[in-house]
Amino acid sequence: MFKSIQQKLKDASILEENEPILSFIQVVDFNKQQQQFKKIAKEELASLVQNKFYYFLASIKTADNDSTPIIYLLKLNDKTNDFKLKVTYYLDDIKTITKIDNTIKQTLSNGNSLETNVYAFELLFRCDSDDSLNETTDQKLKFVWQCNKVEERNDFLDTLWKLSEQFLKASSRPKFINYKFEPKKTLVQTKDDEESNDNSIIKDINQQYEISKTDEDSLLKLMSECDFASSNAEKFIEKLQTELLQLDTSNIESIMNSEENTLKLIDMLDVAVQEIDKIDDRLKEYEDKISAVGDAVRIVGERDNVIQLQQNNQFALLELLESMIINLDFPAENLHVLKSLDLTKPESIRKVIKVANNLLDLLETELPSSLTKMKAYEEQKKTLEKYKISFCGHLCKNLRNAIGHATNKHLESEGKNDANRVTIPSHKKIHDDLLALKELVFWVHRSNCMFSEQNQTKTFYEDLKQNYIETIKQLYIKEVNEFCMSAKAGIAKLDRPRPNVSMENIKGSMIRSLEKSHIGDSFGSKTDQNHKDTLKAIFVKLLNYLTNAVTSEEKFCLEFFAIPPKQGKLDESIVSSNSGNSKLLSNLPRTNSNLSLVSTNTTSSKLLGDPKTDFSVLKEIFSVLIEDQVKQVMDSIIKTDYIMVLFLYSNMLAGVSTCHQNRQYMHQPMVGLLRFAKEKCDEFVRNFKEFISETKVNRKEKIGILKFVKYFEEFVKEAEICWEPIKNDYSEKLCNIYEGIVRDIFKAIEDIASVSQKTPQEVVLFQNYHQMTHIMRGINGLKDLTRKAREDYINWQKEYVKRLFGRPLEKIHIFFEKVQAKLDRGYVHQDISYQLELSANNLAQIISEYPAREVKRGLYDLYNKVEKHLEDNSSLLQVVWRDMSTEFITQYKNYETLIKLCYEGHNIKFDFTQEDIYKFFNEISIERSKEHKF
Amino acid sequence: MTSSQNGKKQAPIYKVIMVGSGGVGKSALTLQYMYDEFVEDYEPTKADSYRKKVLLDGEEVQIDILDTAGQEDYAAIRDNYFRSGEGFLLVFSITEQESFDVLDEFREQILRVKNAEDVPLILIGNKSDLQNSRQVRQEVATDKANKWLKPYIETSAKTRDNVDKAFFDLMREIRNRKLSENNKPTGNRRDKKKKKKCTIL
Ligand SMILES: Nc1nc2c(ncn2[C@@H]2O[C@H](COP(=O)(O)OP(=O)(O)OP(=O)(O)O)[C@@H](O)[C@H]2O)c(=O)[nH]1
């Protein structure tokens, strides 16, 4: 145990490295404890004493061969469990050390007496000015310390005694009073032990420099060996010397013997070297002969090679010329196929494609540059080039016709303008017709033919594309417009007649929308819900049709204007930028949000997988058409029922994320629509919040559930319906909206409550907070705000009850409030009736003013008042009235208690009993239930 | 009936009162029914009220629930609010015999206060999810219900088991009671009704 404390003290640098702990003792400041002793009961004592522990520590400081015994007074910090050095005493500073054994009898505050054995010692310190024996200094220099265990204390004193005997001059030793050193004796002590016990200080010190166990072992071993050796040392040395001498002589002999053998060996080596030189010379001769033969063979081989090469060259030249002729040959029958260009039958189309591709193949073949310088080549190339251009022009004209033809056919079959369009017609037929020609379109692209028009060169391919776009765009404008018109007409039918439509502002339409659904009638709210459902169905249908149309157009365009990757010269810039992008993308940190993860994946795979998925054609066809038209529909939905913004917003959130996942072009207009819907929704919320904060009430009118609270309920109802399908991904967005509104509502409730006159502020607060709790309770993200609303509801209801329940006995209530106030200020019960205004007479007088029938009337009035304060038909009436009744009875019983305590013997009594009160309440409720029943 | 003709009439109100000892789960049942939530912590109620619109067999009605204190300081106070109730859920916890035993007293108080021999009422054995600590056997509870000529339903406010059933069955009982009361009209009541119809036509 000492070791760990010692370590701790060293860590705290209270002890120096080699300062030992000779004795360690836990003590309590006796004087301080005595002062507190008087006040506390026995059981508290233990805890108190424990908190005030000090520790004494006896030690010895060694420096320059001089040892000074020291005592440290330490304090243990309860929290950190660290020691703190309070004082350092030198032993020779102490004048006397007195051992105190005492039994103290304490009388505690609770009357019990307590006997305690006190084991203590007193330290009296030397004073600098020796003359003093006066009281004050004496006090300062005298300390009495109490310890827990007598053994510990004795041990400590023993240590001090031993230290002083051993290290202090007789003159500076402290005087021990009431103490005699007794060596400890146990039954089994041996003589040796006793001896060491007497020297215990030294032993203790040694302990601090203890030799480790292993060191000791080896030392012992060494010693034992030495022990044996030293007895025979001299004999041993002699023996060693003779043995050494013998070894020396034998060494010298062996050196002399080996010299002769060495000389022989050197001679043998010389002979061997000469032999090797001879063999070397012969090898060189052979080598020269072999190289001469090799040269001859090589010359013969080279001659053979040249002959072979000449032959090969001739063959190659022949082949080259043949292939060149094949590669440039375009037979007349092919030319005929191109010129006649029959696109009516699939097989003839196939033939045209084959021939036309052949033409391009010829033109694209790479011939060695030396050949291309031949005149024949150049001429043939020019001819083929001419064929290509004229065919391309011819082909494009035909393709344009085909586009026009397919579109017209579609228009005819779909009938003329149709204002009541219920679908967007399918373009499948157009697409099928044109897709039969798709390889020709690709040929046009591959041919890369250009023409110039108004000083601009253009590829035929681009021109063809443009032609398609223009034609089909017109078709869509017409069809989408008609479809949206019919949707708007459907919406308009649902619009209820409203007062001065043209004058209605945004806020008005917001109120109308919220009002519509909440006009509590079952019939009305049901039709309203039906209207909403119809509006939603119209919009969903519109979006579905548009999405389908765009999707099939997208599929068609990608196929019709596609460029198969194997042949088209990949646009270098796209490829490089793509690979750059993909690298960039793959380096992007993965985000947590689902959506952004999807976006990274899809963009990168889109860029890598098929680099030609570009939406430029679709963009031109639809440009702003879809956004514009759908926005108009949205607008008219909003005009019909403003709160539908919630639906539009939630619906677009869902729509955008689906399009995004499917990597559709539709994503682009959808994003625009989402933005639009969000703006409208924000605008609604902004208006709602403005409406809330601007709500004014007529302060002279009764205030029930505030209008905006009712509206909020409608808002929540609709929002929850709309968010149901997307709640996993977007519930946070809705929660944020809620939170903003709720905070504004709370603030507005408080503001309105504070100016209300007719209805007590508490009623405004608790009724509305009760309703808000009810509305918000089921919403997950609003737990904290709901809790606040509930707490406020409960608190304000309590306040209200507190304010009113005293009314039926008002004067008595006031009287006893004064009594209570006096009691709280420390008056004794018996003295209360001597207070002038609180005299028994006064009380009797006041009580006499409240005969039973008066109280009954008062309670009736109270009930009526509460009923009038609350909303009509409020479900809180029972709740409030129960609290009032309980409070009233409790208070009545409290008065009775106070009367018994303070006015005993004055024979003061109420005119009514607790039973009577129950009866009154009962009568009230019977009467009420009659009134409400019909 | 009148409501569908007029279209402006408020949905009919059904006033339900939760009765039973403290801690049996009256509030838990109410909150589960109202808001689909289960509150694990026990916070003794004094009194609280809840209101919502529901579809009862296709008809929109409003249910008013008064959740009361199991531990009422002055038992006589109960008389007052019992009087306002139209139907009662007498709740005990199947894990606590005592809560079952006291229900007879509650029932008598209700009958006395309502001054009727029969009141719409359902015996509810709650906490059916805690089968392991069951103290009240199902047969014993059914016996009591039979003696009362009332249904017995075992519910769990925790798992929502039978919670809707308890409230809807009680509302149906109340509706039947209202219908039968309207069918044996006192003179007064009939007059009022007739007047109303006249104004509509
Ligand atoms: N396992 C389980 N616990 C329940 C059930 N119903 C209630 N509890 C728990 O029982 C405790 C008391 O429920 P409350 O609903 O507050 O009880 P109460 O009847 O309203 O009590 P008072 O308001 O004091 O009359 C709560 O800790 C609930 O979580 C249940 O069906 N199953």
Ligand SMILES: [Mg+2]
């Ligand atoms: Mg409760």
